Amino acid sequence: MAKVTLIAIDGPMRGKEWHFTAADTWVFGRAPDCHGRLDASDGTLSRHHFLLELRPPSARIRDLGSRNGTFVDGQRLLTGARAEASDGAEATAVDGVSLSDGAVIRVGVSRFRLSVSADGAERGGVASCASCGSPMPIGDDADARARCDRCRREAATNPVAVTLSETTSNSTGQSARDDFWAPIEPRAAADRTPVIPGLEVVRKLGQGGTGVVYEAVEGNGARVAVKVLLARVAVDASMRAMFFREIDSLRELDHRRVVKLLRSGSTGLAFWFVMEHCPGGSLAAMIHRAGRPLEPKRAVSIVCDALEGLAFAHAKGMVHRDVKPGNVLIDDEGRGKIGDFGLAKSFDRSGLAGFTMTGSFAGTFEFMPREQLTKYREVRPSSDVYSAGATLYWALTRKTVVDFLPKLDPITALLQCPAVALEERAPLLPRSLCAVVNRACAADPSERYRDAGDAHHSIIVVVSIATTSEARTRWRRRPERPLSLARSALR
Numbered sequence: 001m002a003k004v005t006l007i008a009i010d011g012p013m014r015g016k017e018w019h020f021t022a023a024d025t026w027v028f029g030r031a032p033d034c035h036g037r038l039d040a041s042d043g044t045l046s047r048h049h050f051l052l053e054l055r056p057p058s059a060r061i062r063d064l065g066s067r068n069g070t071f072v073d074g075q076r077l078l079t080g081a082r083a084e085a086s087d088g089a090e091a092t093a094v095d096g097v098s099l100s101d102g103a104v105i106r107v108g109v110s111r112f113r114l115s116v117s118a119d120g121a122e123r124g125g126v127a128s129c130a131s132c133g134s135p136m137p138i139g140d141d142a143d144a145r146a147r148c149d150r151c152r153r154e155a156a157t158n159p160v161a162v163t164l165s166e167t168t169s170n171s172t173g174q175s176a177r178d179d180f181w182a183p184i185e186p187r188a189a190a191d192r193t194p195v196i197p198g199l200e201v202v203r204k205l206g207q208g209g210t211g212v213v214y215e216a217v218e219g220n221g222a223r224v225a226v227k228v229l230l231a232r233v234a235v236d237a238s239m240r241a242m243f244f245r246e247i248d249s250l251r252e253l254d255h256r257r258v259v260k261l262l263r264s265g266s267t268g269l270a271f272w273f274v275m276e277h278c279p280g281g282s283l284a285a286m287i288h289r290a291g292r293p294l295e296p297k298r299a300v301s302i303v304c305d306a307l308e309g310l311a312f313a314h315a316k317g318m319v320h321r322d323v324k325p326g327n328v329l330i331d332d333e334g335r336g337k338i339g340d341f342g343l344a345k346s347f348d349r350s351g352l353a354g355f356t357m358t359g360s361f362a363g364t365f366e367f368m369p370r371e372q373l374t375k376y377r378e379v380r381p382s383s384d385v386y387s388a389g390a391t392l393y394w395a396l397t398r399k400t401v402v403d404f405l406p407k408l409d410p411i412t413a414l415l416q417c418p419a420v421a422l423e424e425r426a427p428l429l430p431r432s433l434c435a436v437v438n439r440a441c442a443a444d445p446s447e448r449y450r451d452a453g454d455a456h457h458s459i460i461v462v463v464s465i466a467t468t469s470e471a472r473t474r475w476r477r478r479p480e481r482p483l484s485l486a487r488s489a490l491r
Contacts (some may be wrong), residue, residue: 002056002118011110012039020059025376026052027415028107029064033374044068044108048415050077051373053096057118061105062096065412071106072097194228196265196272201226206285206326215277223277224262228270229343240266247273250341252316257309259329259339278337280330287325287395296429299395302328304459305336307388310452313341314381321379323387324367325394365410366400367391370443373414381451388452389440397425401441419443432462 004020018026018036028036031047038045046066053060063070063077070077077097099105101116193201199216206213211229218224250261260276280286283302287294294302306328310320320327320341329339369386372379390401402417404410419441422434436458442448449455 003116004054004056004059005115005117006036006052006105007113007115009104009111009113011108012042013110020052020054020056022377023055025373026054027064027374028052029066031415033370033415035374038107038110042108042110045110048412049107050105051096051411057116059099059114059116060096061099062409062411064415065409066107068108072099073104074106194226194270194272196226196274199224199226199274205281216274223279225275225277227273227275227340227343229273230270243271249318250343253309253313253318253341255309255312257305257335257337258312258341259337261341273343275339276337278329278331278339280332280334282326282339283328283330283336283391283395284325286330287398293398293426294395296396296433299392300433300459300463302330302336303388303392303395304456306338306391307452307456307459309338309341310381310384310388311456313338314384314451314453319379319381320384320387321372322364323384323391324364325391328391365414366402366404367394368414369445370414371445373411380445382445382448384452385440385448385450385455386442386445388455389437389448393422393425393437393441396422396429396437399425430462432465433459436462 001021006018006020008014008016020026026035027048028034028038028051029047029049030038030040030042030045034048036052038049046064046068048064049066050064050070051062053062061070061072061077099114101114103114105112105114193204193214195201196216198219201214201216203215204212205215205225211227214226214228216224216226244264247261247264254260259278262274262276264271264273266272293299306323310323313320318341320338322340322343323338327338327340329337331337367387367390369383372383393399393401399420401419402413403420404413404417408417419438422437423429423431426434436455439458440448440455449458
C-alpha cells in the first residue's frame with residue numbers, strides 16, 4: 001500500500017507524525033479547524049499556513065498566503081492564486097508544487113520531513129512528465145504518471161490543446177489514437193472535434209479546467225451532449241474499471257430534474273460521456289449572456305428545479321460535490337436540471353484526477369463549502385446545500401458568498417473570509433428569501449438545511465408565503481382584478 005508520512009523533525013511539535021494512505025487534503029496552521037493543528041504558541045505560524053494535497057504516493061504543497069512563508073528544501077513557495085515577481089510584474093499562477101521523497105518543509109521554527117513509500121515500487125529522484133516528457137523530481141516511480149507543474153497549469157488554462165496532445169501521443173506509453181479526433185484541416189487544432197461511434201459531433205459548446213463539452217447528433221436524429229474529460233495521470237486497466245463501476249451507479253439517477261447520462265466510453269487518456277442535451281445551456285452562460293443577475297422569480301425557479309434533482313439523489317445516498325452555475329442546465333422548457341452528477345467525485349475516487357483540489361475542483365472554490373477542504377473525505381448532502389445556496393446567491397447578485405479578492409489565495413479566502421449576507425448585496429430582495437439563502441450558505445454545516453429536499457421545501461414555503469402576501473396586497477389595491485392574476489412577490 002502506498003503511504004505518505006509527514007514527520008516533525010524540529011520545533012515544538014518534534015516527533016509528531018501524520019500518515020496518509022488515501023486521497024485527502026490537509027490544512028496545517030494554528031486555527032482550530034486545521035487538520036494538522038500546529039503549535040498555537042508559535043507566533044511565526046499563520047492560522048491557515050499551508051495545504052497538503054495527497055494521493056499516495058504523490059503529494060503536493062500549497063502555501064496559503066502565510067505571513068512568514070512556507071519553505072520546501074530551502075526555497076520559499078509563491079503564494080496566492082497570483083504571485084508577483086520581484087520586479088512587480090505578474091508571475092505565473094501558482095497552485096502548489098510537487099513534493100519528492102525526503103523533502104523538508106519549514107514553517108516558522110518548525111521543520112517537517114516527507115516520506116514516501118509504495119509496495120513494489122522503485123523510488124528514484126527523477127521521473128518524466130506524462131505530458132511533455134521533461135524530467136521532474138518525483139518521490140516514487142508510480143508518480144511518473146503525473147504532470148509537471150508547468151503542464152498542470154497549461155491544462156487548467158487550455159484543456160482542449162492538452163486533451164489533443166495527450167490523446168494523440170505516445171508519451172505515457174499508451175497507444176496513439178489520432179483517429180479519436182476529426183481531421184485537423186481546415187480547422188485549427190483547438191477546434192477539432194472527437195469522433196464518437198454512432199454520433200455526429202456538431203460543435204463545441206464550452207470547456208473548463210478538466211475537459212470539453214460538445215453538441216452531437218445520434219443516428220436517430222436526437223441531439224445529445226458529449227463531455228470529454230482528460231485523465232490527469234496515465235490510465236491502467238484497474239483504474240479504468242473502477243471508474244466505470246462508479247459511473248454505472250449514476251445511471252440509476254433517472255429523474256426529470258437530473259441530466260440523464262446515456263452512455264460512456266474512453267480512448268487513451270480521454271473519457272467521454274454522452275448525456276441528455278439541454279438546449280438552454282447552463283445557468284452560468286445564461287447570466288453571462290444577460291450581463292446582469294436574473295429576476296428573483298426566475299433564479300429561484302431554476303435553482304429549485306436543480307434542488308429537486310439533488311433531493312432525489314440525496315435520498316439515494318449520493319452527493320454531487322460540484323454544484324455550481326455551470327452544472328445547472330436549462331432544458332427545452334426553460335426548466336433547470338442538475339448536471340455532471342458524480343463525475344468529479346467518481347473521476348477523483350478512481351485516481352484519474354491525479355490530485356484532489358487542483359485536479360477536480362480548479363476554478364470552483366467560489367461555490368465550495370469550507371468543509372470540502374477541511375473534511376475532504378466526509379462531504380455530506382449539506383455540502384451540496386451550501387453549493388446550491390451559493391449558486392442561487394450568485395444568480396441573484398452576480399457576486400459570491402465570500403469575497404475572493406484578486407491577490408488573495410482562493411483557498412485562504414474560503415477558509416478565513418466571512419460570508420456576506422445576501423441582503424447586503426441585494427437590499428431590495430425579500431428578507432424571507434435572504435434568510436433562506438443565508439441559512440443554506442452557513443459556514444457551519446449543522447446550521448444549514450439537512451439536505452436538498454429540506455432546502456427545496458423551505459424555499460417553496462417562502463415563495464408561497466411571499467406570493468400570497470403580495471396577492472392580497474394587490475387585491476386590496478385593485479379589487480377589480482381577479483386574485484388569480486396577481487403576480488408573485490419575487491418577480
